[in-house]
Amino acid sequence: MEIQDRQVDGVTVLILKGSVDAITSPKITEFIQAHIAKGNTKLVADLSGVDYTSSAGLRVLLGAIKETRARSGDLRLAGVQPDVQKVLNLSGFTNILKKYDDVNSAVASYS
């Protein structure tokens, strides 16, 4: 799992590559928590490089969504790949999170 970040128009874009699962979730959680602690609560997760998520991955996403929304922010998803989309659909998460085709659209949704 690789995670990088960049700032775009006051929005923090998290670029994730690999799997979001039980093995990688501690690293992702720590990374997101560090941003929230710094007051970066408008987040976009670029998932175009993520090919898999599991229950642990869903818990990470939901945890981040709850924490950012409690601070008037959000975690929005961009570039979701078909296998990840399948799990999001099955879990009904698509009903509670905002999802965009690409990072630019996700960033623009905050303005």
Place this chain on the structure above:
Amino acid sequence: MMTKNDRPRVALVIGSGSVKCAAALGLMKVLEREHIDVDMVVGCSGGAIYASLIALGWPGQRAIDTTLKMWTRDVTAKRNTRAILQLALPWIFKFDESFGLIDDRMINRRFRDGFEGATFAQTRIPLFVTATDLYNGEQVVLSDGTIAEAVRASISIPYIFPPHKLNGRFLVDGYQSDPLPIGVAIKEGADIIIAMGFESPYQEQITSLMRYNYQMSSVTSNNLLKANFAFHNLAHHSEIIPIIPEFKHRIKLFDTDKIPYVIEEGERAAEAQLPYLKELLGK
């Protein structure tokens, strides 16, 4: 909770999905090849048939042959005359909870013969079969007695097969309470849960009361599947690995001729999750 040798406890959960559930045989083939032990099997509706065959340790071809003997179109061929009269004249023929449009004597006999009288006590892997209590909607987890009785209860498709009376309760299809009963595996102490689930297909056209019924059933059960899956994902302390085979062609209730294809797709879906599963198990 860990097993005696401190490895995570692995559960296989097979949801409802009629013939599509045969994909679990493909999944099991991959697990066996990789020497991944399963500590419990949970099945619901069509998934209960394959969960039972797997738990009994019947090899792939025997499982296929047993399915082909048990589940053919003629199990729904004989109409239940009493049910039709109950529909037409409910006050004369006393409509009651035993309603089902199909005479279930053939399917009962097929399961009894197919499972050869096997009981839960005889399984190699602990087995749990789910059904639903018609009167209060509770999920009923069956784990003793004969497998044929439990599977029969679990596949009681509403309106089609009469509810199955077992231990004083009228039991209907397991999907009515949870189409993918991951909660049973969580409750039984599983760590890693391999969950093979299927959404119910929607009707292309609604041209009869039965199709309307199927459609409403799919709408409800698919939403129930998602709601429960979300809850279980959030509630579980460890990992749930969803395995969702993709079928290019529609697989209907009695498309047993497509079982080899279904198994292949199950195998393919399992292969895709295998590297991660092995990593979790430290293999």
